[in-house]
Amino acid sequence: MTTTLDFWFEFASTYSYPAAIRIVDAAAARGVTVRWRPFLLGPIFKAQGWDNSPFNLYPAKGRYMWRDLERICDGLRLPFRQPAVFPQNTIPASRVALVGLSQGWGEDFCRAVYAAEFGEGRNIGETDVLAGVLSARGQDARAVMEEAQRDDNKNALRAQTDEAMRLGIFGAPSFITADGELFWGNDRLEAAIEWAIR
Amino acid sequence: MTTTLDFWFEFASTYSYPAAIRIVDAAAARGVTVRWRPFLLGPIFKAQGWDNSPFNLYPAKGRYMWRDLERICDGLRLPFRQPAVFPQNTIPASRVALVGLSQGWGEDFCRAVYAAEFGEGRNIGETDVLAGVLSARGQDARAVMEEAQRDDNKNALRAQTDEAMRLGIFGAPSFITADGELFWGNDRLEAAIEWAIR
Numbered sequence: 001m002t003t004t005l006d007f008w009f010e011f012a013s014t015y016s017y018p019a020a021i022r023i024v025d026a027a028a029a030r031g032v033t034v035r036w037r038p039f040l041l042g043p044i045f046k047a048q049g050w051d052n053s054p055f056n057l058y059p060a061k062g063r064y065m066w067r068d069l070e071r072i073c074d075g076l077r078l079p080f081r082q083p084a085v086f087p088q089n090t091i092p093a094s095r096v097a098l099v100g101l102s103q104g105w106g107e108d109f110c111r112a113v114y115a116a117e118f119g120e121g122r123n124i125g126e127t128d129v130l131a132g133v134l135s136a137r138g139q140d141a142r143a144v145m146e147e148a149q150r151d152d153n154k155n156a157l158r159a160q161t162d163e164a165m166r167l168g169i170f171g172a173p174s175f176i177t178a179d180g181e182l183f184w185g186n187d188r189l190e191a192a193i194e195w196a197i198r
Numbered sequence: 199m200t201t202t203l204d205f206w207f208e209f210a211s212t213y214s215y216p217a218a219i220r221i222v223d224a225a226a227a228r229g230v231t232v233r234w235r236p237f238l239l240g241p242i243f244k245a246q247g248w249d250n251s252p253f254n255l256y257p258a259k260g261r262y263m264w265r266d267l268e269r270i271c272d273g274l275r276l277p278f279r280q281p282a283v284f285p286q287n288t289i290p291a292s293r294v295a296l297v298g299l300s301q302g303w304g305e306d307f308c309r310a311v312y313a314a315e316f317g318e319g320r321n322i323g324e325t326d327v328l329a330g331v332l333s334a335r336g337q338d339a340r341a342v343m344e345e346a347q348r349d350d351n352k353n354a355l356r357a358q359t360d361e362a363m364r365l366g367i368f369g370a371p372s373f374i375t376a377d378g379e380l381f382w383g384n385d386r387l388e389a390a391i392e393w394a395i396r
Binding site: 058060063064067068071168170171182183184185187188191195 | 246256262265266269366369380381382383385386389393
């Protein structure tokens with residue numbers, strides 16, 4: 001029997017960056033198979049009455065988050081650079097991620113998107129940046145981005161976001177075990193894995 | 199030279215409960231002296247536009263928090279019971295805490311307040327409950343509560359809350375090292391201690 005853990009992430013989520021890097025070894029070490037599930041926080045935040053990231057709406061919290069993220073990345077020896085644009089338009093990258101995840105190169109692509117955004121401070125909402133990430137992984141950027149824009153793929157991302165909301169997800173990263181236990185935050189990754197295998 | 203860590207907490211803060219229990223051994227094990235600093239989140243939340251706990255304002259987040267707290271308490275073998283009233287009026291207990299901290303029995307009192315509130319689900323905003331916690335620790339409840347209501351003590355709590363806001367504190371528990379590094383959340387206790395002694 002395989003133990004699985006659903007990893008719900010959004011490319012605008014800063015703490016999803018270290019989580020996306022850490023989850024690979026952390027899950028493998030405990031024999032847990034991870035399902036990567038990109039979704040959009042925008043509609044969920046909107047339902048809570050927020051039209052922006054809470055880190056922008058609440059500046060003290062935002063200042064703290066950037067410093068905290070920097071410390072976490074330092075501890076993991078992960079590159080960190082605060083992007084000038086935050087949050088970014090993550091819809092194109094999320095659609096591409098769905099295509100990639102169905103073709104076996106999605107997890108690597110997702111980590112590369114996070115590295116570009118929060119490791120190099122680039123704007124992954126820009127077509128050129130996204131195409132660059134794809135090309136660097138040997139993908140035909142133009143073909144993939146066209147496929148990502150197909151209606152069935154757009155609908156799949158919408159459906160996944162609806163599912164996240166239905167599951168009670170209110171932030172990212174979130175982890176959900178096979179028995180429905182929800183864990184929120186990069187700092188809950190280990191607890192989620194331990195719950196999954198108990 | 200003594201290494202100190204400021205522990206900023208609010209009796210309405212759910213995650214401050216496990217932090218107040220854990221910090222004793224965690225700090226002692228690393229030779230760190232903790233300064234207990236009660237403050238009020240109400241004025242800080244009000245400045246952010248919130249007239250209630252974010253866990254009530256954002257129900258999905260609130261549902262998650264109670265479940266998460268229950269899991270954390272289970273892991274620590276700490277009693278947990280969700281109080282019927284949340285958040286509670288924490289002004290009387292905070293004023294008493296200041297008196298107790300100046301007289302050497304404050305830390306024990308603070309842990310007992312958290313245990314009554316989140317371990318037994320009682321309302322620490324009620325005079326009887328607060329008096330019971332004091333009496334159980336051998337204090338003259340009536341005399342202490344009178345002292346807590348003196349103007350200089352009320353002003354001291356106000357000043358401490360102003361200081362918290364000035365330091366960029368936006369939630370509890372928060373930990374601040376001697377060199378001014380801010381850590382937020384029960385899950386950042388170990389990181390704060392390691393920072394303090396590096």
